[in-house]
Amino acid sequence: MKFFVDQNLGSLTKWLRFLGFDVVQMKLTLEDSHNLPILRRDNFIVTRQTAVPAKLNRPDLIVLTSERTESQLAEICRRLNLSPETWVPLIRCSTCNKILQPIPPDQADGRVPDFTSQKHQQFFECPQCRRVFWEGSHQARIRRQLQKLQDDILAQ
DSSP states (O other): EEEEEEOHHHHHHHHHHTTTTTTEEEEOOGGGGGGSOOTTEEEEEEEEOOHHHHHHHOOOOOOOOOHHHHHHHHHHHHHTTOOOOOOOOOOOOOOOOOBEEEEEEETTTTSSOHHHHHHOEEEOOTTOOOOOEEHHHHHHHHHHHHHHHHHHHHHH
16 A cells, blocks of 8 residues: 655654555645556545645545544544554654665664664664664654554544
C-alpha cells in the first residue's frame, strides 16, 4: 500500500511511515493534476483540501476532516480497514521513507552517543540519509502512541 500525502500533512506522513507504510509527500495542486499518481488498487492520495473532491473524481482520494494528526491517522485506518495486523512499525526512515537496514554494532560506533553504543546491540541504518536508529526511549514513546491508536481503533 502506498500513500501520496499532501505536503501540508507532514506530521501525518511521518506517522504513516512509523506504521510501516510507503508514503510519498507531494504538493497537491489541482491545476497540475496530470502529475498526480496513476490510479492503482492500493495507492491513495491524502489531503485536507476540501475543494479537491469537486475538481477530482477519484476513488483513491481521501479528504481528511480532522486537524489533529492522531485523528487523521485513525480516520485513514478506519476508512481503509488498516487493522493493527497490517502495520509493520518502525521499519522505515521517517525522513526518507526507505526501509531501514540492520548494521553491526561496530558500524554504529562514532555515529551514536557512547552510552548508546554500550547499552544497545541492535542498530539500523537508512540506506539513503545514513541516519542510525536503535530501540531507545524515542521508539518506546512512538510504540506507546501506536498502542493508543490501536486501542482507539479497536474500541470503535
